[in-house]
Structures are given as structure tokens and as C-alpha cells.
């Protein structure tokens with residue numbers, strides 16, 4: 001009887017996992033259709049220098065313009081792509097679209113680098129740098145430095161040496177690297193030590209908490225100090241109030257992104273926005 005029950009249990013498990021697998025396949029197919037039907041769009045969020053009052057670049061953030069559900073944030077569909085073949089196809093679409101956008105910005109007289117988010121597993125593919133070089137070769141008119149990447153962690157980076165090699169190759173191509181969401185998830189101090197990075201991004205959770213949580217404040221100060229020691233640039237994410245910006249400026253972090261500056265927006269809006277942006281009074285140099 002035990003054997004019988006075991007077999008039944010095995011059978012039930014198998015049916016359930018097959019259903020789950022079918023759902024994953026169906027979802028992957030929907031995402032693939034969305035890609036071929038141009039339902040994905042990259043929005044741009046400005047990165048600014050609060051002290052200089054200048055726009056220093058833009059981060060490209062994907063949105064899914066869903067025919068029924070409207071505009072969807074990446075958290076609702078990117079996780080399902082992880083580990084599937086679609087991840088690389090999607091990554092290629094992001095790269096090409098971001099490069100197109102860099103060209104558009106240049107044509108409007110805006111020499112601003114566009115940063116894209118690259119998932120750690122994608123970056124760890126052996127030929128990542130060569131693959132990116134090939135795609136960039138289609139845009140010979142773009143000067144070096146027009147594209148940057150942010151390492152977005154969905155899993156720990158294993159075996160740092162090949163990643164370091166990739167980042168060195170990217171640097172030679174003029175592609176700088178930022179470590180995203182620093183201090184959360186898997187990101188570790190070892191990365192700062194072993195990877196040729198250019199920028200660290202302070203995660204928004206710490207920025208949000210720093211005004212009333214001594215622990216968050218200590219982490220923000222610590223990351224700014226670490227960035228200085230390693231000679232990395234540091235950008236604060238999720239700056240939602242002018243007061244948070246002022247605090248960061250006082251602590252020595254002058255680069256920021258966040259809703260108090262602007263949300264991510266379509267490129268046409270972004271171009272207009274850059275033309276009118278002025279740093280809030282408390283941030284401006286006397």
C-alpha cells in the first residue's frame with residue numbers, strides 16, 4: 001500500500017509539474033509575441049548632478065504596453081523570462097533600442113550616455129562582451145561612452161574572474177559598469193574589490209530610510225565612503241524628496257535619480273524635460 005501511495009503521489013506531483021511547465025511555456029510564448037509585436041518600450045529616467053544642476057545621463061527602464069492590461073512594470077514580467085532563451089533575445093532588444101535612443105538624443109544635441117540594466121546571468125555568458133561589441137558595431141556614428149551598463153542581480157555572480165575580464169573588455173569598448181542596488185540581495189564587498197567597476201548605486205531602500213533610521217543612514221554613509229576609497233562614482237537611487245537630496249549632498253553624494261527629479265518617461269518627453277530642468281533651490285550653489 002505504501003508503494004501504491006508513493007506511486008500515486010509521484011503521479012500527482014508529475015501532473016502538477018507538467019501543468020506548471022506548460023504555464024511557463026505559454027507565458028514565454030506570450031512574452032515572445034509581445035516582443036515581436038513591439039509591445040515593449042524603454043522609458044528613460046534622468047540621472048542628475050544635484051550640485052552642478054546638470055543632467056548627466058539616463059537609465060533605460062522597460063515597460064510592457066499590454067494590449068489589455070495597460071502599461072506594466074518590469075517586476076510583473078521580467079522574472080518569468082529569467083533562465084529562458086528569451087532572456088538573451090530580450091537583452092538584445094534592450095541593447096538595440098537603447099542604442100537607437102542614444103542616436104536620437106545625439107540628434108537632439110544631447111550627448112548623454114544611456115544606461116541599460118543587464119541581468120547577472122546574461123553578463124556571465126562567456127561571449128557577452130563580443131556579443132555587445134557586435135551590436136554596437138551597427139552604430140559607428142555613436143561616440144565611445146554612449147552606452148553604459150548596470151549589473152542587476154537576479155542571482156549571485158559566481159566565479160568573479162571571468163566577469164572581471166568581461167568588464168575590462170567592456171571598459172576598453174568605452175562601456176562603463178555600475179553595480180546596481182548595492183547593499184541588497186547578493187551584492188557583496190568582494191565585488192567592489194575584484195571587479196573593475198566605475199559606479200556604485202546606493203539602493204533606494206536605504207535612501208528611503210536614512211532620515212529616520214540610524215542603520216540606513218550608516219549604510220548610506222558607508223557606501224559613500226567605500227565609493228570614495230575605491231575611486232568609484234556613487235549614485236543615489238530613489239531620491240523622492242528635496243530634503244533627501246540635500247542630505248545626500250551634505251554627505252558627499254552629488255549624483256542622483258528619483259521621483260523628486262523625474263520618473264522614467266518616453267524619450268520624446270525626456271527630451272523636453274531635459275530642456276526645462278532646473279535643480280531645486282536648496283541644491284544650487286550660492
Ligand code: C2E
Nearest residue numbers: 061062073074094117118119152238239240257258259264
Ligand atoms: P533598478 O535598475 O534598480 O531601477 C530602479 C527602479 O526604481 C525602477 O523601477 C524605477 O522606476 C524605480 N524608481 C526610480 N526612482 C524612484 C523613486 O524615487 N522612488 C521609487 N519608489 N522608485 C523609483 P522599474 O522601472 O519598475 O524597474 C524595476 C527593476 O527592473 C529595475 O531596478 C531593474 O532591476 C529591472 N529592469 C528594468 N528594466 C530592465 C531591463 O531592460 N533589463 C533588465 N534585465 N532589467 C530591467
Ligand code: MG
Nearest residue numbers: 059117150180
Ligand atoms: Mg538599474
Ligand code: MG
Nearest residue numbers: 180181201237
Ligand atoms: Mg537599482
Ligand code: MG
Nearest residue numbers: 152180181203
Ligand atoms: Mg532594483
